[in-house]
Amino acid sequence: MSFDIDIVFRYGPLLLSGLWTTVYVCALASLLAVAAGLAAALLYGLPFRAVKLLCRAYIEIMRGTPILILLFILYYGGPSAGLTLEAETVGIVGLGFYGGGYFAEIFRAGFQSIPPGQIEAARMLGIPRPAIVARIQIPQMLTLIIPPSTNQVIILTKESALLSIITVAELTKNTTQMVNETFAVVEPYVAVALLYWLIIEGIALAGGALERRFSRAS
């Protein structure tokens, strides 16, 4: 079996454009996932049964449904509900809210790790709840939640390959195009595997750096 590196160079621009799409779609989806997860975990902590149930339902639906089905529902089912979105937007929103279900659980575990006495002490001093979250809970949670969060972003990034099925011109979609045009299989898929590995290594390195920084701070 020979490996024709020239094909890879010839399709370099297409692969790089797919790489860029994957990176920014995953970055935005991760931000959305963190925000949705944090919101769900905070709402879950409120003493209202209905809100708790709603958060639980969100988490269960996201964790109980394959991401591909969620993407199909949003992309193909959306228009019938008056929701017509660009494929890329569907990708960001779908992956974002899907990841949010997992981030909610990471944050919830983080909040639970703070002894309630610390919150009572803050309440007795009149410190408002948003300040308790931002200045007392989250800084202490960081060392605990950074490793699973890094993992979650990595999983989200790998799952973004499914966006090729709803026509987002990301890394996997562009690779498939390369396969179709060149009839080569090994070169495109090895190249794309390497590119995914590079992105994921970057995320892991960033996560590790954050972890070291916050474990020093605490």
Place this chain on the structure above:
Amino acid sequence: MSEEAESGTMEGKPVVLVEGLHKRFGATHVLKGIDLAVEKSQVVCVIGPSGSGKSTLLRCMAFLDRYDEGRVFIENRLLGYRETDGELTRDSERNIDSVRSVIGMVFQHYNLWPHMTALGNVTEALRVVRKLGRREAEHIGMEMLGKVGLNDKAHDHPARLSGGQQQRTAIARALAIRPHVMFFDEPTSALDPELVGEVLQVMQELASEGMTMVVVTHEMGFAAHVADEVVFMDDGEVVERGSPDDIFKRPRSDRLREFLDTWRSRAI
């Protein structure tokens, strides 16, 4: 409100007034109609066996636990509820904060924030609640740490402090907001015996400066020497109350006698 308290319009009114307080945890009736009045500059010690409800009483007095019946007034303001035509409805968080703002609370397990230095712990409320600048907050913070003898530990994190130093930091943190009354919930129960003294000494100094204090404690020596009134609780009720001499030298009830006997037999 603090001006009102200091200008003397509160004269004669207790700083803390508890009327007919009941608390249930499910089917367990923990507080069965507690009455208590704490006057300005008075030190009231609450003693009693474990499970007698004394910590729950203090937590209800701070509204950390919701009480089911009765009233808690802090400087004449109802805490935790709003009363309309005799009906109690839960008050807004903002009002609860406002009524509570004159209470400084010290917990058994210190409850310091481990990611902040001692000074950070003491200045947090000054910065976030009082909105003071860093310099001013730290000036007050150092003053408070000085009061509990911890100037040299200001920049250490709680993990580097002994239990006694942590509890003194917690006292400084509570004092920083200039409370009119201090609640102590078994402040020395989690400490190694040799560290109890330094915390009690700080509390004694506070008492001698005229701080109004409610202290739930197992330290009978402290209660005997510092308290103006000692309240003995058992099984969710106040069984006896009186001066330290009354309680420790002339107990009237069997339950108190038994409690003191147990304590004395252990103290030797």
